[in-house]
């Protein structure tokens with residue numbers, strides 16, 4: 001079995017967001033880059049399948065030189081090989097999906113694992129777009145995955161519960177928290193990864209469907225008001241304010 | 250045409266779909282377009298209600314093959330309908346199904362897609378979307394370069410306004426079957442309560458609740474206010490028996506209620522990522538320095554175990570949540 005894992009490099013959540021001079025992108029100064037957490041679940045699932053049934057795991061990222069860190073980490077965790085599709089860092093989820101589709105289409109992957117959304121960008125779109133471009137099945141926001149002979153059975157989170165999706169392989173599966181508990185890289189893994197090389201390819205030329213034309217910080221929330229008195233008075237004052245000022249009720 | 254994919258539940262349009270449809274109507278009015286509402290399922294009984302929210306045309310695809318949700322079947326149906334109607338905008342609510350099907354349909358149409366948007370506008374036939382990014386720490390304006398433009402609307406953000414439309418019904422053929430993936434079973438249905446992402450009032454508890462059993466006082470307050478109960482990750486991970494589906498935040502649900510009451514929650518950035526879109530935020534915390542107060546419209550510095558029952562009592566006395 002051949003598994004592709006798509007890993008995105010994203011700014012750490014704690015990052016203070018500053019808008020760059022162009023007014024539409026993130027100022028990269030002081031940004032700490034990490035692997036998008038949902039992609040870690042995707043990679044962990046691939047490695048567990050490899051350990052359980054035997055599989056070849058290819059880690060892939062679309063990005064610039066810094067994205068190599070994500071791939072080095074994936075190799076240390078147990079990916080067999082890593083591919084960087086190099087681009088200028090611009091483009092939407094559709095552009096990325098087309099780039100990965102162009103790379104993956106003749107390679108015979110049985111399973112493509114992604115995060116359910118890229119932290120920060122949050123489009124939750126690349127996986128389903130890739131599945132469509134490759135003409136294969138998809139199952140998103142997955143917390144449990146079982147593979148059969150050429151089939152999959154997955155549990156997906158929905159409003160107020162979950163549902164079981166069944167389908168045919170090859171498929172794109174996007175991981176959600178709960179799918180597994182990602183491991184840490186072992187020293188042995190880190191040493192072994194040093195001997196592996198990252199294949200660098202130019203990403204296919206594609207046309208994006210959408211672009212960010214402006215990035216702005218949210219408006220400051222108006223200063224709040226503390227309600228005074230004992231608990232009963234505070235409760236009364238709060239409900240009155242919600243009713244009269246905020247008109248919530 | 251602006252085409253809006255709508256979901257039915259128990260023969261009624263789901264509220265997030267009604268919101269998306271109303272927004273479609275507003276965009277259509279601003280740009281001189283027509284609005285189509287698209288339904289799919291074993292039965293589309295109830296679809297006529299779309300006329301109330303401004304649908305000029307109601308497209309229904311009914312059939313046994315559509316009884317269970319299939320990503321590829323529904324994506325194909327949506328894309329075919331867009332082409333058949335010459336629609337330039339395709340919308341849906343950012344629900345579990347909406348977020349699953351729209352990006353796939355978009356790729357099929359070679360279209361750009363903006364997910365979970367909180368603002369939409371239209372100028373010269375071009376859609377523009379505003380969406381929160383980086384855990385709500387910034388807002389991105391998205392513009393489209395594709396002929397068809399697609400987006401999902403965040404529940405509870407766009408008002409569901411009634412505006413009569415012609416509501417002419419047209420039927421679409423259901424696909425033949427043999428789909429790549431299909432939903433086989435729904436495991437747990439919400440026990441009558443609305444999902445957090447659709448709730449108008451949310452009362453959330455954090456580590457300050459000290460025990461899962463104490464969430465009962467939040468349930469009572471939520472009931473009195475006509476809301477539902479959420480939790481921080483610290484509470485969900487504490488082993489108190491709270492399901493992950495209650496978790497609000499970066500790795501939980503993103504919610505936009507009218508009122509969010511945070512009880513014993515400090516206001517970590519990952520929690521804020523899930524609730525900063527709330528219209529009004531109330532913080533109840535015994536630590537006046539807790540970061541949640543920076544975000545709150547109203548704050549109560551105090552012991553939640555004293556304040557919450559008083560709130561429930563006062564809400565009942567004032568008859569709040571009864572209308």
Ligand SMILES: Cc1cc2nc3c(=O)[nH]c(=O)nc-3n(C[C@H](O)[C@H](O)[C@@H](O)COP(=O)(O)OP(=O)(O)OC[C@H]3O[C@@H](n4cnc5c(N)ncnc54)[C@H](O)[C@@H]3O)c2cc1C
Pocket residue numbers: 006007008009010011036038039060061062063064067085086087088089090091092093094095096113114115116117118119120121122123124125126127203
């Ligand atoms: C050539 C190129 C390089 C880019 N480099 C970066 C970058 O280094 N950092 C950045 O923040 N944005 C980068 N972008 C932009 C970003 O990837 C896109 O805007 C798009 O992927 C939407 O992001 P999202 O997180 O909302 O995607 P979502 O649709 O939410 O992502 C879902 C899943 O798709 C996969 N995925 C998404 N993007 C990538 C990717 N770039 N590589 C591998 N897997 C991916 C991941 O498994 C992710 O969990 C790049 C775009 C292009 C075209």
Ligand SMILES: Cc1cc2nc3c(=O)[nH]c(=O)nc-3n(C[C@H](O)[C@H](O)[C@H](O)COP(=O)(O)OP(=O)(O)OC[C@H]3O[C@@H](n4cnc5c(N)ncnc54)[C@H](O)[C@@H]3O)c2cc1C
Pocket residue numbers: 037454455456457458480481482483484496497498499500501502512513514515516517518519520523533534535536539551552553554
């Ligand atoms: C990758 C990542 C993802 C995460 N995702 C999420 C997420 O999705 N959602 C989320 O919530 N967190 C998330 N977190 C965790 C987050 O960083 C915080 O640890 C968490 O939100 C803290 O929860 P809390 O506010 O309930 O607990 P604490 O920070 O411990 O705060 C408890 C608060 O209760 C108050 N308190 C105690 N007793 C009382 C009382 N009797 N009356 C009134 N107040 C009282 C205290 O003053 C304190 O402010 C994530 C973290 C990481 C690293």
